[in-house]
Amino acid sequence: MKTRFKNGVHKCMLFSLFISLASCAQKSDDKEVGEALFNGKDLSGWTQKNGKATYEVNDETIVGTTVAGTPNSFLTTDKKYEDFIMELDFKADPSMNSGIQIRSESKPNYQNSRVHGYQIEIDPSDRAWSGGIYDEARRGWLYPLTNNPAAQSAYRKDDWNHYRVEAIGDTLQTWVNGVAAANLVDDKTKEGFIALQVHAIGGDEQPGKQIIWKNVRIITDSLDQYNKKSDAPVFNTKNQLTEAEKEEGWKLLWDGKTTEGWRGAKLDEFPDKGWVIEDGVLTVKSTGGEESAAGGDIVTTENYGDFELKTDFKLTKGGNSGIKYYVDPDLNKGAGSAIGLEYQILDDENHPDAKLGNHEGSRTVASLYDLIKADADKPINPVGEWNTARIVSKNNHLEHWLNGVKVLEYERKSPEYRKLVAESKYEKWPNFGEWEEGPILLQDHGDRVSFKNIKIKPLN
Known part of the structure; x- marks a missing residue:
């Protein structure tokens, strides 16, 4: 009887241990890689530049709101990033243009510190170039989505969207809700901050439009383990004219x-x-x-x-x-x-x-x-x-x-x-x-x- 009790205890302990290890393994597999750029509580590590649109934290999200009579606003990371993979979720007013800056800069002798650099477009309009790459305050459109109808259909108006951005070497790639969008080869800028844009509004537009971001994460190490293969058409800007x-x-x-x-x-x-x-x-x-x-x-x-x-x-x-x-x-x-x-x-x-x-x-x-x-x-x-x-x-x-x-x-x-x-x-x-x-x-x-x-x- 005593022996059977011990064996039963051992079996229960082994079964519990198995369940515990399995649970830990599952958690390890599901664990998000990289680091959070936004802590969900406040805007530590971020600085606003240029315009005066408002940025506030609400329920673990960053909420950007348009303000009349102000230029484009940018909430920028204090840290600069070179090669990285970034993912984030956002929801934008369906009538609002916006974007996410990467490898961007702000310098006193460049247009009075105007933010400039690569912008991953957020475009709910009928043009549907969300995920395309625009060169803010420099060269204009580098990668419109004219030749990528699948990506043009990937954006969900007035709903949450998921972006993935890979900036590795001279190659910039984007995905919109899992669909490959831009695939750009360009070596203009190697490093810079990341920024969340609230676009300026026209004089006839009502202020108060909002864009909301959450789950902003970035990977900067061992990128070869995580990078994806894009099937979007490649555009190399070297010795080529952009649109x-x-x-x-x-x-x-x-x-x-x-x-x-x-x-x-x-x-x-x-x-x-x-x-x-x-x-x-x-x-x-x-x-x-x-x-x-x-x-x-x-x-x-x-x-x-x-x-x-x-x-x-x-x-x-x-x-x-x-x-x-x-x-x-x-x-x-x-x-x-x-x-x-x-x-x-x-x-x-x-x-x-x-x-x-x-x-x-x-x-x-x-x-x-x-x-x-x-x-x-x-x-x-x-x-x-x-x-x-x-x-x-x-x-x-x-x-x-x-x-x-x-x-x-x-x-x-x-x-x-x-x-x-x-x-x-x-x-x-x-x-x-x-x-x-x-x-x-x-x-x-x-x-x-x-x-x-x-x-x-x-x-x-």
């Missing part, structure tokens, strides 16, 4: 693969040495810093008058190059570079030219070479990272931009401009920089410098 750029009239100035549309500044054909095309990047090789000693400068085969030009460039240590415009290739057939106005490309920290120039600082990066110094507070990424140059010429008004910030402007052909030229080494060239049109030039200055995404929008 927004096409609508605005932009054209590719370089196709990313061939030398079509370009020739040597002093040649009828493209140089057979000195320049190389690899993986969608156009690079002038290093020859020890001697100007035009290898392949020489290259110019477009077409001329341009008023225009807007943009390109990404990457420097090596001590690198020197430039983008010239209103060039006259028939001048200076001898040694050295072709003649034209120049957007300087330079490693200011390591190249001696940064301390030279007819006007102090006028040979630093983004300056009008030897004539006008770029703003000293310009935003420049470190050597080895990509930067974006932009040049705007309209009715003789010229602007140089660097990474989205205007760093100088001047009036071509004005008395002030002509005085600068008269005091410079360009004084010997008649009507320097005043030609009605000319090709665009990329300079061979003997240092390794790379270019991609070379685009132009004619303005005349």
Whole structure:
């Protein structure tokens, strides 16, 4: 009897232990991975930027409410994130546009600290681009859902929706209620904060519309264990025009693969040495810093008058190059570079030219070479990272931009401009920089410098 009792106890204990372990195993399997970005109690770890829409915590959710007369509002994480997988649930007023920022920034010298960067769209309208990727306050639409009708049908109006966002390396992917939406390859920004947007409302709209978020979680480690395979169409922005750029009239100035549309500044054909095309990047090789000693400068085969030009460039240590415009290739057939106005490309920290120039600082990066110094507070990424140059010429008004910030402007052909030229080494060239049109030039200055995404929008 005693033995049977002991065996019974042992069997009960073993059965209980089995149930307990099974229960623990089930809990372990169901355990949410990653970390919560929102603690369900307050907005610790978050900061509001730009607009004055209200954000409050209610029943373990974040409630954003529109307010009249204010720009877009963003509740941003205090922490920055690079590679991650994020999931969250939200419910938006069916007449309300909104979005979720990732890898985004806010800088004093960029549009007065305006939030900018990738936005995962929340679009309850009939357009139905929820889950698409918009570049807030920068390039506009990068990945609309025009070619993904399955994703356009995935969003549930006036109901809870679930988003999954994967940002790994240069690939950004989204899912809407389990349906693959965007699949974008773009390397504009590697890191930034995450933000919940309450969009501004028009003057004829009633304030008080709400969007509610909950279950905001993020994974930042061992991403290869959790990432999913998207079957959404891939769009790679490298050397491609986005839908927004096409609508605005932009054209590719370089196709990313061939030398079509370009020739040597002093040649009828493209140089057979000195320049190389690899993986969608156009690079002038290093020859020890001697100007035009290898392949020489290259110019477009077409001329341009008023225009807007943009390109990404990457420097090596001590690198020197430039983008010239209103060039006259028939001048200076001898040694050295072709003649034209120049957007300087330079490693200011390591190249001696940064301390030279007819006007102090006028040979630093983004300056009008030897004539006008770029703003000293310009935003420049470190050597080895990509930067974006932009040049705007309209009715003789010229602007140089660097990474989205205007760093100088001047009036071509004005008395002030002509005085600068008269005091410079360009004084010997008649009507320097005043030609009605000319090709665009990329300079061979003997240092390794790379270019991609070379685009132009004619303005005349």
